[in-house]
Amino acid sequence: MAYTTYDGDMTSTPPDVKGRIAREVARRGAGGVEPQVASGAPVESDLGWALGVVFRRYAKAAAAALEDVPGGPRGYQVLATTVAEGPRRQLDLAAQLAVDRTVMTYLLDDLEKADLVQRQADPADRRARLIVPTDQGKEVLCEMERRLSTAEDEVLGSLDQAERSSFRLLLQRVAMKANAIDPVHNACDLADDAVDDC
Protein backbone atom coordinates (compact mmCIF):
# COMPACT_ATOMS: atom_id res chain seq x y z
CA MET A 1 0.00 0.00 0.00
CA ALA A 2 2.98 2.24 0.38
CA TYR A 3 2.83 4.83 3.08
CA THR A 4 5.07 7.81 3.44
CA THR A 5 8.74 7.52 4.11
CA TYR A 6 10.27 7.49 7.51
CA ASP A 7 11.43 10.99 8.31
CA GLY A 8 13.11 10.89 11.63
CA ASP A 9 9.75 10.50 13.30
CA MET A 10 7.48 12.78 15.30
CA THR A 11 5.54 13.39 12.16
CA SER A 12 2.18 11.84 11.28
CA THR A 13 -0.97 12.21 13.29
CA PRO A 14 -1.37 14.40 16.35
CA PRO A 15 -1.82 11.99 19.18
CA ASP A 16 -1.17 14.51 21.91
CA VAL A 17 -3.60 17.02 20.57
CA LYS A 18 -6.47 14.68 20.90
CA GLY A 19 -4.88 13.18 23.96
CA ARG A 20 -4.60 16.42 25.76
CA ILE A 21 -8.05 17.46 24.77
CA ALA A 22 -9.43 14.18 26.00
CA ARG A 23 -7.64 14.53 29.27
CA GLU A 24 -8.69 18.13 29.61
CA VAL A 25 -12.28 17.15 29.10
CA ALA A 26 -11.91 14.30 31.50
CA ARG A 27 -10.58 16.55 34.21
CA ARG A 28 -13.22 19.19 33.76
CA GLY A 29 -16.03 16.77 33.31
CA ALA A 30 -14.99 15.12 36.52
CA GLY A 31 -15.40 18.44 38.23
CA GLY A 32 -11.70 18.77 38.89
CA VAL A 33 -10.03 22.10 39.43
CA GLU A 34 -9.00 24.16 36.44
CA PRO A 35 -5.61 22.82 35.39
CA GLN A 36 -2.53 24.83 34.46
CA VAL A 37 -3.65 25.72 30.97
CA ALA A 38 -6.54 28.06 31.54
CA SER A 39 -8.22 28.43 28.19
CA GLY A 40 -9.48 25.75 25.89
CA ALA A 41 -6.58 26.15 23.51
CA PRO A 42 -4.76 22.85 23.80
CA VAL A 43 -4.37 22.56 20.05
CA GLU A 44 -1.56 25.01 19.89
CA SER A 45 0.46 22.96 22.29
CA ASP A 46 1.50 20.18 19.98
CA LEU A 47 4.65 21.56 18.52
CA GLY A 48 6.03 18.22 17.44
CA TRP A 49 3.08 17.31 15.33
CA ALA A 50 2.82 20.66 13.60
CA LEU A 51 6.53 20.79 12.98
CA GLY A 52 6.49 17.32 11.49
CA VAL A 53 3.57 17.98 9.21
CA VAL A 54 4.91 21.25 7.92
CA PHE A 55 8.39 19.90 7.47
CA ARG A 56 7.15 16.85 5.66
CA ARG A 57 4.93 18.88 3.42
CA TYR A 58 7.73 21.23 2.52
CA ALA A 59 10.18 18.39 1.99
CA LYS A 60 7.73 16.74 -0.33
CA ALA A 61 7.12 19.92 -2.31
CA ALA A 62 10.83 20.62 -2.49
CA ALA A 63 11.62 17.08 -3.58
CA ALA A 64 9.00 17.36 -6.30
CA ALA A 65 10.42 20.68 -7.42
CA LEU A 66 13.90 19.18 -7.60
CA GLU A 67 13.03 15.75 -8.89
CA ASP A 68 15.05 16.07 -12.07
CA VAL A 69 18.19 17.21 -10.30
CA PRO A 70 20.59 14.34 -9.66
CA GLY A 71 20.69 13.75 -5.93
CA GLY A 72 17.52 15.76 -5.41
CA PRO A 73 17.68 18.34 -2.64
CA ARG A 74 21.27 17.42 -1.92
CA GLY A 75 22.30 17.96 -5.48
CA TYR A 76 20.66 21.34 -5.27
CA GLN A 77 22.56 22.15 -2.10
CA VAL A 78 25.88 21.29 -3.66
CA LEU A 79 25.05 23.43 -6.63
CA ALA A 80 23.81 26.32 -4.54
CA THR A 81 26.83 26.25 -2.27
CA THR A 82 29.42 26.10 -4.99
CA VAL A 83 27.71 28.80 -7.00
CA ALA A 84 27.36 31.06 -3.99
CA GLU A 85 30.68 30.45 -2.32
CA GLY A 86 32.89 29.48 -5.18
CA PRO A 87 34.88 26.26 -5.64
CA ARG A 88 34.94 24.03 -2.60
CA ARG A 89 36.95 20.98 -1.81
CA GLN A 90 35.01 17.78 -1.76
CA LEU A 91 35.56 17.05 1.90
CA ASP A 92 34.77 20.58 3.00
CA LEU A 93 31.58 20.42 1.03
CA ALA A 94 30.67 17.16 2.70
CA ALA A 95 31.26 18.60 6.15
CA GLN A 96 29.35 21.76 5.40
CA LEU A 97 26.34 19.91 4.04
CA ALA A 98 26.44 17.24 6.75
CA VAL A 99 26.84 14.49 4.17
CA ASP A 100 29.14 11.58 4.69
CA ARG A 101 32.18 11.83 2.46
CA THR A 102 31.44 8.46 0.90
CA VAL A 103 27.97 9.66 0.00
CA MET A 104 29.44 12.84 -1.40
CA THR A 105 31.42 10.76 -3.86
CA TYR A 106 28.31 9.20 -5.36
CA LEU A 107 26.45 12.49 -5.31
CA LEU A 108 29.22 14.22 -7.23
CA ASP A 109 29.46 11.33 -9.66
CA ASP A 110 25.84 11.94 -10.57
CA LEU A 111 26.15 15.69 -10.75
CA GLU A 112 29.23 15.44 -12.92
CA LYS A 113 27.57 12.94 -15.20
CA ALA A 114 24.72 15.43 -15.68
CA ASP A 115 27.28 18.13 -16.44
CA LEU A 116 26.21 20.37 -13.58
CA VAL A 117 29.55 20.45 -11.76
CA GLN A 118 33.13 19.54 -12.49
CA ARG A 119 35.88 18.05 -10.38
CA GLN A 120 39.06 20.05 -10.87
CA ALA A 121 42.47 19.36 -9.45
CA ASP A 122 43.31 21.63 -6.54
CA PRO A 123 46.57 23.35 -7.47
CA ALA A 124 47.40 23.66 -3.77
CA ASP A 125 46.98 19.97 -2.92
CA ARG A 126 47.12 17.25 -5.50
CA ARG A 127 45.07 14.92 -3.34
CA ALA A 128 42.08 17.24 -3.26
CA ARG A 129 39.47 18.02 -5.88
CA LEU A 130 37.74 21.36 -6.24
CA ILE A 131 34.08 21.26 -7.11
CA VAL A 132 33.05 23.97 -9.53
CA PRO A 133 29.65 24.49 -11.13
CA THR A 134 29.37 24.41 -14.90
CA ASP A 135 27.52 27.07 -16.83
CA GLN A 136 24.67 24.65 -17.22
CA GLY A 137 24.79 24.03 -13.49
CA LYS A 138 24.32 27.73 -12.82
CA GLU A 139 21.39 27.89 -15.17
CA VAL A 140 19.75 24.88 -13.62
CA LEU A 141 20.24 26.40 -10.20
CA CYS A 142 18.31 29.49 -11.21
CA GLU A 143 15.41 27.41 -12.34
CA MET A 144 15.53 25.38 -9.15
CA GLU A 145 15.40 28.45 -6.99
CA ARG A 146 12.37 29.69 -8.84
CA ARG A 147 10.62 26.40 -8.26
CA LEU A 148 11.60 26.29 -4.62
CA SER A 149 10.23 29.74 -4.12
CA THR A 150 6.92 28.57 -5.52
CA ALA A 151 6.98 25.57 -3.23
CA GLU A 152 7.54 27.83 -0.25
CA ASP A 153 4.58 29.96 -1.14
CA GLU A 154 2.46 26.86 -1.47
CA VAL A 155 3.34 25.68 2.00
CA LEU A 156 2.65 29.06 3.57
CA GLY A 157 -0.54 29.42 1.60
CA SER A 158 -2.78 29.77 4.63
CA LEU A 159 -1.03 32.86 5.91
CA ASP A 160 -1.43 36.37 4.61
CA GLN A 161 1.57 38.50 3.78
CA ALA A 162 2.08 39.96 7.24
CA GLU A 163 1.64 36.66 9.00
CA ARG A 164 3.95 35.02 6.54
CA SER A 165 6.86 37.29 7.21
CA SER A 166 6.19 37.19 10.92
CA PHE A 167 6.27 33.41 10.82
CA ARG A 168 9.45 33.35 8.78
CA LEU A 169 11.09 35.72 11.18
CA LEU A 170 10.21 33.72 14.26
CA LEU A 171 11.15 30.45 12.63
CA GLN A 172 14.42 31.93 11.55
CA ARG A 173 15.22 32.98 15.09
CA VAL A 174 14.43 29.56 16.44
CA ALA A 175 16.57 28.04 13.73
CA MET A 176 19.52 30.31 14.40
CA LYS A 177 19.47 29.36 18.04
CA ALA A 178 19.10 25.68 17.26
CA ASN A 179 21.92 25.86 14.79
CA ALA A 180 24.12 27.67 17.30
CA ILE A 181 23.50 25.05 19.96
CA ASP A 182 24.15 22.15 17.66
CA PRO A 183 25.95 23.51 14.64
CA VAL A 184 25.92 21.46 11.50
CA HIS A 185 28.77 23.21 9.83
CA ASN A 186 31.94 24.60 11.27
CA ALA A 187 33.48 26.30 8.30
CA CYS A 188 31.64 29.57 8.50
CA ASP A 189 33.98 31.65 6.45
CA LEU A 190 31.80 33.92 4.42
CA ALA A 191 34.47 34.59 1.86
CA ASP A 192 32.92 34.87 -1.54
CA ASP A 193 33.40 35.70 -5.07
CA ALA A 194 30.14 37.14 -6.22
CA VAL A 195 28.07 35.41 -8.82
CA ASP A 196 26.32 36.79 -11.82
CA ASP A 197 22.75 37.07 -12.90
CA CYS A 198 19.82 34.99 -11.81
Next chain:
Amino acid sequence: MAYTTYDGDMTSTPPDVKGRIAREVARRGAGGVEPQVASGAPVESDLGWALGVVFRRYAKAAAAALEDVPGGPRGYQVLATTVAEGPRRQLDLAAQLAVDRTVMTYLLDDLEKADLVQRQADPADRRARLIVPTDQGKEVLCEMERRLSTAEDEVLGSLDQAERSSFRLLLQRVAMKANAIDPVHNACDLADDAVDDC
Protein backbone atom coordinates in the same frame (compact mmCIF):
# COMPACT_ATOMS: atom_id res chain seq x y z
CA MET B 1 33.07 9.67 11.45
CA ALA B 2 29.33 9.33 11.58
CA TYR B 3 27.34 12.27 10.42
CA THR B 4 23.71 12.85 11.07
CA THR B 5 21.03 10.66 9.65
CA TYR B 6 19.26 11.34 6.44
CA ASP B 7 16.02 13.10 7.28
CA GLY B 8 14.21 13.58 4.04
CA ASP B 9 16.69 16.27 3.10
CA MET B 10 16.50 20.04 2.88
CA THR B 11 18.14 20.17 6.24
CA SER B 12 21.80 20.96 6.92
CA THR B 13 23.55 24.15 5.99
CA PRO B 14 21.84 27.16 4.47
CA PRO B 15 23.20 27.29 0.96
CA ASP B 16 20.56 29.65 -0.33
CA VAL B 17 20.98 32.12 2.46
CA LYS B 18 24.55 32.75 1.61
CA GLY B 19 23.76 32.27 -2.04
CA ARG B 20 21.07 34.85 -2.11
CA ILE B 21 23.10 37.25 -0.09
CA ALA B 22 26.02 36.80 -2.41
CA ARG B 23 23.85 37.35 -5.42
CA GLU B 24 22.18 40.35 -3.84
CA VAL B 25 25.54 41.89 -3.15
CA ALA B 26 26.69 41.06 -6.61
CA ARG B 27 23.70 42.79 -8.17
CA ARG B 28 23.97 45.88 -6.05
CA GLY B 29 27.69 46.07 -6.28
CA ALA B 30 27.35 45.89 -10.01
CA GLY B 31 25.12 48.92 -9.88
CA GLY B 32 22.07 46.94 -10.95
CA VAL B 33 18.59 48.11 -10.16
CA GLU B 34 17.07 47.31 -6.80
CA PRO B 35 15.62 43.84 -7.17
CA GLN B 36 12.21 42.63 -6.00
CA VAL B 37 13.08 42.33 -2.34
CA ALA B 38 13.60 45.87 -1.26
CA SER B 39 15.32 45.68 2.11
CA GLY B 40 18.44 43.79 3.02
CA ALA B 41 16.51 40.98 4.66
CA PRO B 42 17.32 37.98 2.52
CA VAL B 43 17.95 35.84 5.56
CA GLU B 44 14.31 35.40 6.32
CA SER B 45 13.72 33.99 2.90
CA ASP B 46 15.21 30.57 3.40
CA LEU B 47 12.27 28.67 4.71
CA GLY B 48 13.64 25.28 3.81
CA TRP B 49 16.80 25.65 5.75
CA ALA B 50 15.12 27.03 8.87
CA LEU B 51 12.44 24.40 8.77
CA GLY B 52 15.00 21.66 8.43
CA VAL B 53 17.16 22.89 11.26
CA VAL B 54 14.28 23.37 13.66
CA PHE B 55 12.69 20.09 12.75
CA ARG B 56 15.93 18.23 13.12
CA ARG B 57 16.67 19.85 16.42
CA TYR B 58 13.25 19.02 17.78
CA ALA B 59 13.38 15.48 16.43
CA LYS B 60 16.71 15.00 18.11
CA ALA B 61 15.49 16.36 21.42
CA ALA B 62 12.33 14.29 21.23
CA ALA B 63 14.23 11.15 20.34
CA ALA B 64 16.52 11.74 23.30
CA ALA B 65 13.55 12.29 25.57
CA LEU B 66 11.98 9.07 24.36
CA GLU B 67 15.08 6.95 23.99
CA ASP B 68 14.00 4.35 26.50
CA VAL B 69 10.59 3.86 24.94
CA PRO B 70 10.52 0.89 22.58
CA GLY B 71 10.08 2.22 19.06
CA GLY B 72 11.04 5.73 20.17
CA PRO B 73 8.70 8.48 19.00
CA ARG B 74 6.49 5.96 17.27
CA GLY B 75 6.10 3.93 20.38
CA TYR B 76 5.10 7.11 22.14
CA GLN B 77 2.55 7.87 19.46
CA VAL B 78 0.96 4.47 19.77
CA LEU B 79 0.78 4.89 23.50
CA ALA B 80 -0.57 8.41 23.30
CA THR B 81 -3.20 7.49 20.77
CA THR B 82 -4.50 4.44 22.56
CA VAL B 83 -4.56 6.22 25.88
CA ALA B 84 -6.35 9.23 24.45
CA GLU B 85 -8.74 7.51 22.10
CA GLY B 86 -9.19 4.15 23.68
CA PRO B 87 -8.53 0.71 22.20
CA ARG B 88 -7.76 0.77 18.53
CA ARG B 89 -7.43 -2.00 16.03
CA GLN B 90 -3.95 -2.61 14.81
CA LEU B 91 -4.62 -1.69 11.21
CA ASP B 92 -6.52 1.46 12.08
CA LEU B 93 -3.66 2.50 14.29
CA ALA B 94 -1.22 1.91 11.47
CA ALA B 95 -3.26 4.01 9.08
CA GLN B 96 -3.72 6.79 11.58
CA LEU B 97 -0.04 6.98 12.42
CA ALA B 98 1.07 6.60 8.81
CA VAL B 99 3.04 3.48 9.63
CA ASP B 100 3.09 0.47 7.37
CA ARG B 101 1.12 -2.39 8.86
CA THR B 102 4.15 -4.65 8.72
CA VAL B 103 6.13 -2.12 10.70
CA MET B 104 3.28 -1.82 13.15
CA THR B 105 3.62 -5.50 13.91
CA TYR B 106 7.24 -5.14 15.02
CA LEU B 107 6.48 -1.95 16.88
CA LEU B 108 3.71 -3.59 18.86
CA ASP B 109 5.86 -6.63 19.51
CA ASP B 110 8.34 -4.37 21.25
CA LEU B 111 5.74 -2.38 23.14
CA GLU B 112 4.06 -5.55 24.32
CA LYS B 113 7.36 -7.05 25.37
CA ALA B 114 7.96 -3.95 27.49
CA ASP B 115 4.48 -4.35 28.97
CA LEU B 116 3.27 -0.97 27.79
CA VAL B 117 0.38 -2.20 25.66
CA GLN B 118 -1.55 -5.41 25.20
CA ARG B 119 -3.06 -7.08 22.18
CA GLN B 120 -6.58 -8.17 22.96
CA ALA B 121 -8.97 -10.13 20.80
CA ASP B 122 -11.63 -7.93 19.23
CA PRO B 123 -14.97 -9.43 20.26
CA ALA B 124 -16.51 -8.06 17.06
CA ASP B 125 -14.00 -9.64 14.69
CA ARG B 126 -11.86 -12.58 15.60
CA ARG B 127 -9.28 -11.64 13.00
CA ALA B 128 -8.58 -8.26 14.58
CA ARG B 129 -6.59 -7.29 17.65
CA LEU B 130 -7.40 -4.35 19.87
CA ILE B 131 -4.44 -2.45 21.23
CA VAL B 132 -4.93 -1.30 24.79
CA PRO B 133 -2.42 0.45 27.01
CA THR B 134 -1.42 -1.20 30.27
CA ASP B 135 -1.35 0.69 33.54
CA GLN B 136 2.38 0.89 33.23
CA GLY B 137 1.94 2.20 29.72
CA LYS B 138 -0.20 5.02 31.00
CA GLU B 139 2.33 5.91 33.64
CA VAL B 140 5.16 5.89 31.17
CA LEU B 141 3.15 8.10 28.87
CA CYS B 142 2.79 10.71 31.56
CA GLU B 143 6.51 10.81 32.08
CA MET B 144 7.08 11.00 28.34
CA GLU B 145 4.77 13.95 27.96
CA ARG B 146 6.58 15.78 30.70
CA ARG B 147 9.88 15.22 28.96
CA LEU B 148 8.51 16.22 25.59
CA SER B 149 7.18 19.41 27.04
CA THR B 150 10.66 20.21 28.30
CA ALA B 151 12.10 19.44 24.90
CA GLU B 152 9.64 21.82 23.29
CA ASP B 153 10.61 24.60 25.62
CA GLU B 154 14.22 23.97 24.84
CA VAL B 155 13.68 24.30 21.12
CA LEU B 156 11.69 27.51 21.49
CA GLY B 157 14.19 28.88 23.96
CA SER B 158 15.02 31.95 21.94
CA LEU B 159 11.47 33.27 21.95
CA ASP B 160 9.74 35.04 24.79
CA GLN B 161 6.30 34.00 25.93
CA ALA B 162 4.31 36.14 23.52
CA GLU B 163 6.44 35.25 20.54
CA ARG B 164 6.27 31.64 21.47
CA SER B 165 2.52 31.41 21.39
CA SER B 166 2.40 33.51 18.27
CA PHE B 167 4.81 31.15 16.59
CA ARG B 168 2.90 28.09 17.71
CA LEU B 169 -0.31 29.56 16.41
CA LEU B 170 1.05 30.38 12.99
CA LEU B 171 2.79 27.04 12.71
CA GLN B 172 -0.37 25.30 13.71
CA ARG B 173 -2.31 27.06 10.98
CA VAL B 174 0.24 26.16 8.36
CA ALA B 175 0.18 22.58 9.59
CA MET B 176 -3.60 22.35 9.50
CA LYS B 177 -3.62 23.52 5.92
CA ALA B 178 -0.81 21.18 4.95
CA ASN B 179 -2.55 18.33 6.64
CA ALA B 180 -5.81 19.15 4.90
CA ILE B 181 -4.17 19.22 1.49
CA ASP B 182 -2.35 15.98 2.03
CA PRO B 183 -4.02 14.24 4.94
CA VAL B 184 -2.08 11.61 6.75
CA HIS B 185 -5.01 10.07 8.52
CA ASN B 186 -8.56 9.56 7.36
CA ALA B 187 -10.24 8.26 10.46
CA CYS B 188 -10.98 11.50 12.22
CA ASP B 189 -13.64 10.28 14.56
CA LEU B 190 -13.11 12.05 17.82
CA ALA B 191 -14.99 9.48 19.84
CA ASP B 192 -13.36 9.01 23.19
CA ASP B 193 -13.54 7.52 26.55
CA ALA B 194 -11.81 9.89 28.87
CA VAL B 195 -8.65 9.02 30.67
CA ASP B 196 -7.61 9.64 34.22
CA ASP B 197 -4.97 11.69 35.88
CA CYS B 198 -1.68 12.88 34.48
Next chain:
DNA sequence: TATTGTTATACTCTATAACTATA
Protein backbone atom coordinates in the same frame (compact mmCIF):
# COMPACT_ATOMS: atom_id res chain seq x y z
C1' DT C 1 52.29 9.16 9.85
C1' DA C 2 48.12 11.73 8.47
C1' DT C 3 44.75 13.14 4.89
C1' DT C 4 41.89 13.20 0.29
C1' DG C 5 39.06 10.58 -2.16
C1' DT C 6 37.38 5.91 -3.85
C1' DT C 7 35.48 1.37 -3.49
C1' DA C 8 33.35 -2.53 -1.34
C1' DT C 9 30.67 -4.10 2.28
C1' DA C 10 27.64 -4.21 6.30
C1' DC C 11 23.82 -2.28 8.61
C1' DT C 12 19.24 0.07 9.33
C1' DC C 13 14.87 0.95 8.21
C1' DT C 14 11.04 0.56 4.94
C1' DA C 15 8.03 -1.71 1.55
C1' DT C 16 6.52 -5.84 -1.18
C1' DA C 17 4.80 -10.40 -1.43
C1' DA C 18 3.25 -14.57 0.22
C1' DC C 19 0.93 -16.94 3.92
C1' DT C 20 -2.62 -18.11 7.91
C1' DA C 21 -6.91 -17.25 9.99
C1' DT C 22 -11.02 -15.50 9.86
C1' DA C 23 -15.13 -13.02 7.45
Next chain:
DNA sequence: TATAGTTATAGAGTATAACAATA
Protein backbone atom coordinates in the same frame (compact mmCIF):
# COMPACT_ATOMS: atom_id res chain seq x y z
C1' DT D 1 -13.63 -13.53 -2.49
C1' DA D 2 -11.80 -10.06 0.68
C1' DT D 3 -9.63 -8.52 5.08
C1' DA D 4 -6.53 -8.63 9.75
C1' DG D 5 -2.28 -9.76 10.96
C1' DT D 6 2.30 -12.20 10.49
C1' DT D 7 6.56 -13.49 8.37
C1' DA D 8 10.26 -13.45 5.09
C1' DT D 9 12.57 -10.91 1.84
C1' DA D 10 13.90 -7.34 -1.24
C1' DG D 11 15.02 -2.63 -1.60
C1' DA D 12 16.78 2.25 -0.63
C1' DG D 13 19.97 4.78 1.81
C1' DT D 14 23.68 5.37 5.16
C1' DA D 15 27.91 4.32 7.62
C1' DT D 16 32.23 1.51 8.31
C1' DA D 17 36.52 -0.21 6.80
C1' DA D 18 40.17 -0.95 3.77
C1' DC D 19 42.72 0.95 0.00
C1' DA D 20 45.63 4.14 -3.39
C1' DA D 21 47.61 8.53 -3.95
C1' DT D 22 49.63 12.38 -1.94
C1' DA D 23 51.21 15.38 1.91
